[in-house]
Amino acid sequence: MSELPPIPFCDLRGGTPLDLLKAHEGTALALASAAVNTFGFASRAAAAALMPAGDRASRAWLARTDNPHLDEIDAMAAQLGIRGVYFLNAIFEWGCTSGVWRAEDGPTMHRVLDWGFPDLGSHMVVALQSGGAGNFYNVTWPGLAGSFNGFAPGRFACAINQAPMRMHKRGMVGDWVKNRLAVRAGIGMPPAHLLRQVLETAPDYAAAKGMLTKTRLAVPAIFILSGVHADEGCVIERSEDAAGIRPLEGASVCVANHFESQLDRTGIGWRPRPIDSAGRVACARCLCDDEFATDFGWFKPPIANGNSRLAFNANAATGAFVLMGTAGMQPATRIFRLPMN
Numbered sequence: 001m002s003e004l005p006p007i008p009f010c011d012l013r014g015g016t017p018l019d020l021l022k023a024h025e026g027t028a029l030a031l032a033s034a035a036v037n038t039f040g041f042a043s044r045a046a047a048a049a050l051m052p053a054g055d056r057a058s059r060a061w062l063a064r065t066d067n068p069h070l071d072e073i074d075a076m077a078a079q080l081g082i083r084g085v086y087f088l089n090a091i092f093e094w095g096c097t098s099g100v101w102r103a104e105d106g107p108t109m110h111r112v113l114d115w116g117f118p119d120l121g122s123h124m125v126v127a128l129q130s131g132g133a134g135n136f137y138n139v140t141w142p143g144l145a146g147s148f149n150g151f152a153p154g155r156f157a158c159a160i161n162q163a164p165m166r167m168h169k170r171g172m173v174g175d176w177v178k179n180r181l182a183v184r185a186g187i188g189m190p191p192a193h194l195l196r197q198v199l200e201t202a203p204d205y206a207a208a209k210g211m212l213t214k215t216r217l218a219v220p221a222i223f224i225l226s227g228v229h230a231d232e233g234c235v236i237e238r239s240e241d242a243a244g245i246r247p248l249e250g251a252s253v254c255v256a257n258h259f260e261s262q263l264d265r266t267g268i269g270w271r272p273r274p275i276d277s278a279g280r281v282a283c284a285r286c287l288c289d290d291e292f293a294t295d296f297g298w299f300k301p302p303i304a305n306g307n308s309r310l311a312f313n314a315n316a317a318t319g320a321f322v323l324m325g326t327a328g329m330q331p332a333t334r335i336f337r338l339p340m341n
Helices: 017-023 025-036 041-064 070-080 171-185 191-201 205-214 277-285
Strands: 009-011 095-101 108-114 125-131 134-140 149-152 156-162 221-226 233-238 243-247 252-255 308-315 320-327 336-338
Touching: 017 025, 017 070, 017 125, 025 070, 041 070, 041 171, 095 221, 095 233, 095 277, 108 156, 108 221, 125 191, 134 191, 149 191, 149 308, 156 191, 156 205, 191 205, 191 221, 205 221, 205 233, 205 243, 233 252, 243 252, 252 277
Parallel strands: 009 125
Antiparallel strands: 095 108, 095 156, 095 252, 108 308, 125 134, 134 149, 149 156, 156 221, 221 233, 233 243, 308 320, 320 336
């Protein structure tokens, strides 16, 4: 692992994601290029055709819903001078496996983020940011206004999993299109922007849980939250205006990309997100103490899969945090560890 690149750290206290972008502009451009080239010529042609329209539609939607970070996203788009910044700040297509486990020194979150874009694992940054409720660490990428993974020592750790797809009996593509049209007509907040507000303003686990449960969303999402006390852990499954909360009971509470609360029985059904959502969460529930004895002994198939881009362990009670970028099932970075020496 010593031959792998380190994960950059940026003290962003007093600054904004625009300052992070300015400090790591080359990383943002490299990441955008890798995303466009995901599937070779076909993806480059599709990006050339669709990105301008996607940007226009995404910015119009952010403006219509009075998004609090639109000015920031405008400035990042101007700084980079490329298409796709608005679109990428309004995209919701990813997977994940996450959970909270009991431990002697406090509830611990173990988390894997899966995303189809390549090179995410080797281009992420850990930003130390500040808000009204205190400091927090944002595991992020230059050019993004929201937060997908956050750690606030002494308060909580939090993350987002993509929710399953609401079914409309129109097939995979037809259901996806209808759901996107519903987003355009909606008025809720993007989940990643809500998570950022929680990290900035929630003083403790209870406040964070309340915000993640009650705030209207633009799209369904799944939030994972762990606090500092023994019973402070939960999975919050969300539709736009309803919530199903699964608390930490027994040894753990785990989730992948399907609902297990009463939300799963709403409408005509929900389609789990790949890869093998049921298999990933079943594996997570069977993890044993031996697999947690090392930093990432638990990072194994199917939790680890071809789309995995990062894995971390976070304990808000002790302030311990261990992060690794991944390229599928292989490490892509050196390990980043808190407290820093």
